Amino acid sequence: MLVPGPATSGRCRPRGGRPDSEMPEDVRRYEYRYREIVEPDWRRFPGWWNVTPAQWRDAQWQRAHCVKNERQLREVMGNLVDDAFYADLATDQARHATMSLLLPPHVLNTMVPDAAPDADRLYADPVRRYMLPVASDRHPHWPSHPYATRDSLHEAEMWVREGLTHRYPTKVLAEVVSTCPQYCGHCTRMDLVGPSTPQVDKYRFALRPVDRLAGMLDYLRATPGVRDVVVSGGDVANLPWPRLEAFLDQLLKIESVRDIRLASKALAGLPQHWLGTEVRAGMARVAGTAARRGVGLAVHTHVNAAQQVTPLVAEASRAMLAAGVRDVRNQGVLMRGVNDSQAALLDLCFALRDSAGITPYYFYLCDMIPNCEHWRLALSRAQELQDSIMGYLPGFATPRLVCDVPYAGKRWVHQVDRYDRELGISYWTKSFRGPVEEADPGAADRRYEYYDPLDTLPESGRRHWLADDRSGLLSELTARP
Numbered sequence: 001m002l003v004p005g006p007a008t009s010g011r012c013r014p015r016g017g018r019p020d021s022e023m024p025e026d027v028r029r030y031e032y033r034y035r036e037i038v039e040p041d042w043r044r045f046p047g048w049w050n051v052t053p054a055q056w057r058d059a060q061w062q063r064a065h066c067v068k069n070e071r072q073l074r075e076v077m078g079n080l081v082d083d084a085f086y087a088d089l090a091t092d093q094a095r096h097a098t099m100s101l102l103l104p105p106h107v108l109n110t111m112v113p114d115a116a117p118d119a120d121r122l123y124a125d126p127v128r129r130y131m132l133p134v135a136s137d138r139h140p141h142w143p144s145h146p147y148a149t150r151d152s153l154h155e156a157e158m159w160v161r162e163g164l165t166h167r168y169p170t171k172v173l174a175e176v177v178s179t180c181p182q183y184c185g186h187c188t189r190m191d192l193v194g195p196s197t198p199q200v201d202k203y204r205f206a207l208r209p210v211d212r213l214a215g216m217l218d219y220l221r222a223t224p225g226v227r228d229v230v231v232s233g234g235d236v237a238n239l240p241w242p243r244l245e246a247f248l249d250q251l252l253k254i255e256s257v258r259d260i261r262l263a264s265k266a267l268a269g270l271p272q273h274w275l276g277t278e279v280r281a282g283m284a285r286v287a288g289t290a291a292r293r294g295v296g297l298a299v300h301t302h303v304n305a306a307q308q309v310t311p312l313v314a315e316a317s318r319a320m321l322a323a324g325v326r327d328v329r330n331q332g333v334l335m336r337g338v339n340d341s342q343a344a345l346l347d348l349c350f351a352l353r354d355s356a357g358i359t360p361y362y363f364y365l366c367d368m369i370p371n372c373e374h375w376r377l378a379l380s381r382a383q384e385l386q387d388s389i390m391g392y393l394p395g396f397a398t399p400r401l402v403c404d405v406p407y408a409g410k411r412w413v414h415q416v417d418r419y420d421r422e423l424g425i426s427y428w429t430k431s432f433r434g435p436v437e438e439a440d441p442g443a444a445d446r447r448y449e450y451y452d453p454l455d456t457l458p459e460s461g462r463r464h465w466l467a468d469d470r471s472g473l474l475s476e477l478t479a480r481p
């Protein structure tokens with residue numbers, strides 16, 4: 001029987017794991033050059049030829065002109081790309097996408113930043129690959145791992161109040177809103193975030209927002225063991241500022257809360273939001289209160305490619321620092337065809353640090369959600385990449401490459417307990433005791449698993465998975481021409 005291997009399309013570049021001694025020469029030879037960043041000229045898009053700089057800087061204009069479907073993309077791009085590209089997009093939206101399409105003009109403008117975006121350039125573009133997915137990106141034979149699931153991190157199982165995940169002993173994640181100004185194809189919260197797609201009927205919060213946020217605050221007041229609150233979503237940029245500020249003011253009154261991190265990809269996707277007068281003034285008030293109370297207030301953003309660090313993004317980041325935020329940090333996601341090389345990661349980290357004052361913090365292995373195999377990397381490749389970037393950046397700005405292991409939490413890629421490369425199964429243990437272990441003491445000694453993408457496995461490993469295919473799904477997919 002034919003066992004499909006790595007996809008051979010030039011646009012999909014799967015790479016299996018190799019020992020360090022076999023690492024390609026180019027991986028070891030990175031030459032740093034300071035590069036001045038430039039805002040791409042949006043007038044290269046036919047639909048925006050007459051958009052003024054004042055309109056472009058206006059967050060409301062950006063939100064009102066988001067691209068949400070094929071028709072709107074045609075209005076912006078016209079004949080720059082052919083019908084085949086639009087058909088590829090429409091097929092993806094109908095059959096594969098786990099996230100709706102939502103692209104602020106600023107995001108679209110970072111694709112093919114220095115040329116007219118024809119179809120070939122657009123297909124090859126790293127930002128396009130994850131923000132504007134098309135059907136031909138997906139792996140033809142192994143689109144999903146058999147163990148891929150919605151809510152692959154089981155966050156909802158660990159809710160202590162609706163939207164409040166308490167997984168680690170001293171930290172919580174507060175999902176204060178379930179929408180974003182932009183939707184990323186690989187979103188790990190695809191179960192909850194954004195409108196439903198033809199493939200995914202999204203979970204909806206049951207409580208009214210005001211009651212949900214009040215419940216979170218009640219829990220934190222009653223749980224002094226929690227000192228660190230990640231205020232996330234969705235994207236906090238989609239919570240009206242007065243409501244976000246009111247929530248933060250309440251958080252800052254809780255004596256035990258010592259760190260607050262605001263999660264917003266919009267700092268890079270819609271920097272105009274964070275440059276708005278109301279938001280900047282409000283952030284200065286909140287940061288002032290945090291400083292008086294000795295609380296660390298930080299903004300965490302999500303940038304995956306160096307070309308996304310534009311002057312507007314740098315201005316927004318520096319505006320947050322000037323408002324008194326202690327740090328702006330980046331949490332990217334490792335993805336094939338986006339940033340899976342030493343050069344791509346270092347270019348991104350230097351652009352963040354040198355041009356925008358953003359600290360590279362984490363790169364995550366892509367979580368095991370459906371239809372994302374073409375993005376995911378094998379753990380062994382992530383280990384190689386971590387090794388390859390050591391020694392170039394200041395220690396405090398050298399990002400850790402981590403696997404967010406279901407139930408176990410974030411683990412550095414070299415912390416793996418055991419790794420079966422043939423079957424692509426890594427085994428991980430927990431080093432902490434959180435609420436899950438208190439409820440189930442046996443959980444502390446358990447080993448948790450993460451799986452490499454099947455197309456990166458040796459043939460013997462792929463044969464194993466096909467033989468173990470109880471549902472018949474893999475056999476059916478691999479039998480397709």
Ligand code: SF4
Pocket residue numbers: 179180182183184186187188189193233234235265266302
């Ligand atoms: S911004 Fe974050 S929460 Fe929103 S779609 Fe992207 S990854 Fe998901």
